[in-house]
Amino acid sequence: MCIRDSSGSATLLELARAFSSMNPRPRRSILFVSVTGEEMGLLGSGYFARYPTVAKSSIVADVNTDEDLMLWPMQDIIAFGAEHSTLDGVIRRATERLHLTYSPDPLPEEVIFIRSDQYSFVKEGIPAVMPSPGFSSSDPKIEPMAIFQKWEETRYHQPQDDMDQPGLDFDAAAQYVRFAFLCGYFITEDAQRPTWNRGDFFGQHYGSKSN
Numbered sequence: 001m002c003i004r005d006s007s008g009s010a011t012l013l014e015l016a017r018a019f020s021s022m023n024p025r026p027r028r029s030i031l032f033v034s035v036t037g038e039e040m041g042l043l044g045s046g047y048f049a050r051y052p053t054v055a056k057s058s059i060v061a062d063v064n065t066d067e068d069l070m071l072w073p074m075q076d077i078i079a080f081g082a083e084h085s086t087l088d089g090v091i092r093r094a095t096e097r098l099h100l101t102y103s104p105d106p107l108p109e110e111v112i113f114i115r116s117d118q119y120s121f122v123k124e125g126i127p128a129v130m131p132s133p134g135f136s137s138s139d140p141k142i143e144p145m146a147i148f149q150k151w152e153e154t155r156y157h158q159p160q161d162d163m164d165q166p167g168l169d170f171d172a173a174a175q176y177v178r179f180a181f182l183c184g185y186f187i188t189e190d191a192q193r194p195t196w197n198r199g200d201f202f203g204q205h206y207g208s209k210s211n
Contacts, residue, residue, distance in 0.1 A: 006163070007068040007173065009034060014177050015065070015184065026188035028060065038066075038117050045117035049124045060193035061087060062121035062128035065180050069133065070173040071151060072144045076101035076134030077179060081113035084202050085127035086194045087187075094182035098175065103134040106145070122202050125209035127194040131183060133176055 016032045031054065037043030052059060077095050079102070082088040095102045105112070113119065118128035135144040147167070155161040187194065196203025 007070055008066055010173075011065045011068055011177050011180060015181055018177075018181055019184065026185065027191075028188040029054075029058075030184060030188060031059070035117055042117055042120050045120035049120040049126070056124060056126075059121070059126050061085075061187050062118050062126055063087075063180065063183050063187070064116060064118035064128065064130040066116050066130055066132070068173050068176045069148065069151065070169050070176070071147050071167050072133075072137060072142050072172065073139075073169060074100070074133045074172040074175045075138060076103040076136040078103050078105055078132045078134045080105060080116075080130040080132065081118060081122070082129045082131075083197075084113075084200045085129070085196050086192075087127055087129045090183050090186045090194070091129065091131060093186050094179050097182055098179055100175075100179065101134065101136055103136060106135055123206055123209075125206045127196055129183075131180065133172065 012032055012034055019026060019030055031052075033045075033048055035044030035048060038045065077091065077100050079088070079091040082091045092102055094100075113130065114122075116130055118130045121128040135148065137144050151161075155165060196207050
């Protein structure tokens, strides 16, 4: 399994372990969903979002932990799509708690928010976000964007994207899981469900479908 997929799966499993061991339990229930067929057209997430195993109206938000490249020390967070809903506040609380920087989307022209599994939930009217480690570095010898671009060129979707590749940063991976946990925790503990921002495009076009 490639590091891109395995890092996301490992994150999901670790989050499930952490939440299931909480005492007291979170105020809201949490579904941990591992889907397939993203790059074939969001097939797995699309099916689940349309035919969930619980009442669709009870799903208040989707936090998509798609991948954690874990190739450099994590200092900031990018949250694709957070600006469309009150999930932006959740991201801000989590970054502040962990003393991380909240960075804007560095590649807006790639419209990542509508290209990954969170968009399946958006189309069903459910506020969603995809947080990801950002590209900031306090070390001039480490250039995260250059590392990412080289990784995409030489390892992305290739056999070389395995656990033997150099430069894997497990401390950064653990920090990302802590961040994702806080996002889930803040959502579960808030009596108010996340909502689309007033006048937001996605809220206006899809918001009524989640009711």
